[in-house]
Amino acid sequence: MADRRAARAADRTEAIMRATLDLARETGYAKLSIEAVAARAGVGKHTVYRRWSSRGLLFLDAVLSLNEQGLGYRDTGDIAADLREQMVRAVTLLGRPPWGPLFQALVGEAQHDPEVAAALNQRFVEPQTADTVARLDAAKDRGQLAPDFDAHLAMEILSGPLYYRLLVTQQPLTDAYIDRLLDALFAGMTPRPS
Template identity: 60%
Template sequence: MTDNSSARGGRSAERTADIMRATLELAQEVGYAKLSIEGISARAGVGKHTVYRRWSSKGAVFLDALLSSIEGDLDYPRTGDLVADLRVQMINAVDLLAKPPHDRLYAALVGEAQHDPAVAQALYERFVEPQAARTADRLRLAQEEGQLSPDLDLETVVALLYGAYYHKLLLTPFPVSTKDVDLVLDVFFRIGMRPPAES
């Protein structure tokens, strides 16, 4: 006896994957501004109603499509060397977000979040906040081990560490590189993030 519900579920998942793949293909070809539900549905070979059953707007489908494509290992190693651990994770983030094709796509998603509160909330909850929490956890461990000043506000430190990359990625035509990672870490650990040496 065939399990029709399982077959329908499989077809639905396949159709969802087709729509998200079509969304990314079109976004790369025509840019986010020219992306449309009509174009997505035509590329995926489905009706518009099929797209709208799953997503409320092109911003919503674009967010799902992009976040599903940039899943990667952004956890922190725990080697005991804070700077080395930060460097590994930050380079992984640069490789994931700041190189073609994801660099311009992610910039477009951040831009859409400025106009669509639902996209902004989903981007924060599903991507930005979990990454910030991972970084704060690693910095908190360094505080507990005496590698960082206990007075540092970790939320602010996370924003400062990653702010340089967001600025370069979103506001300039220049690529983010591993040299940027090294420079930021060098600057931060030269200006007093480490606890003062005992006299």
């Protein structure tokens, strides 16, 4: 009995998140409402509110549920190649539908809703930052980067231009742009001969 109840609850949760994504794609996040989501999912709006306290937190969960491919790093021993591979995967995810436009709307909501901003930071930004810093620190430990190399600053230098293009200028995020970005970054990060 408890297993059946848990399965029904999981099915409802999935239906609500699917309805949220479908409606956000169709009408845009600005027109998304809990009432419309509930109607599309075939549940009462109280069922939605029991799971999520706001439209923004519901949207956050729905969007993050799409990130099935993950953005972790391989460690091939070549820091530039590993960063490039991860950045290409991130750009592919963020730069194309369905994730790209939904993620842009989510970041927009985070500017107005501190709960959404904190949850986005905790569940998406911080894990990506930690993975990048760990990969850069491993390269520094191997002597591939300067001993005084600042991995946290490098993460900001690498991610800033991508978010700038994605959210501000909406210029294309291409493999060639990633190559230019990495070339510029590594010009200042590699160990200098003594």
